[in-house]
Amino acid sequence: MSALSDHTFEGIRQLMHGIVGLSFADAKKPLVASRLAPRIARLGLERYEDYLALIERDGAGGELQVAIDLLTTNETYFFREPRHFELLERELGDQRPAQVRVWSAASSYGDEAYSVAMLLADLEQAGRLGPDWRITATDVSDRVLKSAVEGVYPADRLREVTPARLKRYCLRGDGDAEGLVMVQPTLRRRVQFGYLNLTQAFGDWGPFDAVFLRNVLIYFDAATKAAVAQRVLGALRPGGLFFIGTAEGRIAGVQGLTAIAPGAFRKTG
Numbered sequence: 001m002s003a004l005s006d007h008t009f010e011g012i013r014q015l016m017h018g019i020v021g022l023s024f025a026d027a028k029k030p031l032v033a034s035r036l037a038p039r040i041a042r043l044g045l046e047r048y049e050d051y052l053a054l055i056e057r058d059g060a061g062g063e064l065q066v067a068i069d070l071l072t073t074n075e076t077y078f079f080r081e082p083r084h085f086e087l088l089e090r091e092l093g094d095q096r097p098a099q100v101r102v103w104s105a106a107s108s109y110g111d112e113a114y115s116v117a118m119l120l121a122d123l124e125q126a127g128r129l130g131p132d133w134r135i136t137a138t139d140v141s142d143r144v145l146k147s148a149v150e151g152v153y154p155a156d157r158l159r160e161v162t163p164a165r166l167k168r169y170c171l172r173g174d175g176d177a178e179g180l181v182m183v184q185p186t187l188r189r190r191v192q193f194g195y196l197n198l199t200q201a202f203g204d205w206g207p208f209d210a211v212f213l214r215n216v217l218i219y220f221d222a223a224t225k226a227a228v229a230q231r232v233l234g235a236l237r238p239g240g241l242f243f244i245g246t247a248e249g250r251i252a253g254v255q256g257l258t259a260i261a262p263g264a265f266r267k268t269g
């Protein structure tokens with residue numbers, strides 16, 4: 001197969017930026033090439049140019065979605081950045097709200113959403129939260145959403161889950177499923193997964209009591225970052241909690257947030 005030319009890399013980069021907001025630096029060219037190469041070979045194409053032409057022609061069709069699936073970075077695990085979960089637990093436990101709605105806004109395989117579900121289920125069991133709680137989890141990759149609904153994970157992804165929670169909310173596989181863990185159906189029913197592109201207007205959505213927008217802004221340029229954060233904030237109720245990845249720093253140009261901990265903010269007004 002021929003190499004990925006600068007010109008074609010630019011075409012792929014612009015297409016991905018326009019559709020899902022992804023911003024690939026020049027240094028990411030080898031990464032883009034290696035992620036697409038097996039798919040291009042499988043389709044029997046010889047050149048990246050042909051693949052770009054295919055996904056450009058494709059519009060909203062299947063191959064474009066495959067490219068999005070391949071070019072998004074989906075790394076995640078249960079209870080990643082545990083301070084955020086502790087903060088949410090303290091906040092909800094103190095307030096004892098009658099109803100709670102949480103949004104995992106770039107949910108990847110669902111680890112974050114199910115972590116929140118374990119936490120809320122524990123609060124309910126302890127009598128610190130009523131039974132009316134739900135989690136909405138969205139992503140732009142069909143592939144991760146399908147897997148998230150199934151709720152099956154390599155055990156290592158649950159390394160931060162306490163033994164008590166593993167026992168209460170998970171089933172360990174054996175035989176062919178050795179090394180895999182399945183989230184219990186009772187917990188899975190609390191999480192609704194769906195497709196949502198954060199870079200496009202999503203109309204009436206929310207209000208949520210807490211939003212996790214973690215480890216996704218990092219893939220956007222500054223303007224997209226601010227626009228996405230502002231749009232997501234519109235779905236958070238005043239006083240609600242807003243989380244971004246701790247490594248993502250502050251979000252320039254976003255109004256109506258007070259910082260309360262690294263990567264954690266409260267919506268003002």
Ligand SMILES: C[S@@+](CC[C@H](N)C(=O)[O-])C[C@H]1O[C@@H](n2cnc3c(N)ncnc32)[C@H](O)[C@@H]1O
Pocket residue numbers: 019020021022072073074075076077080105106107108109112138139140141144196197198199212213214215216219245
């Ligand atoms: C690194 S994962 C973060 C998962 C989880 N929030 C966490 O912190 O562990 C980033 C996710 O953002 C998703 N994503 C990228 N661009 C998106 C967009 N425009 N709209 C919605 N999700 C997007 C990717 O598909 C990927 O699953």
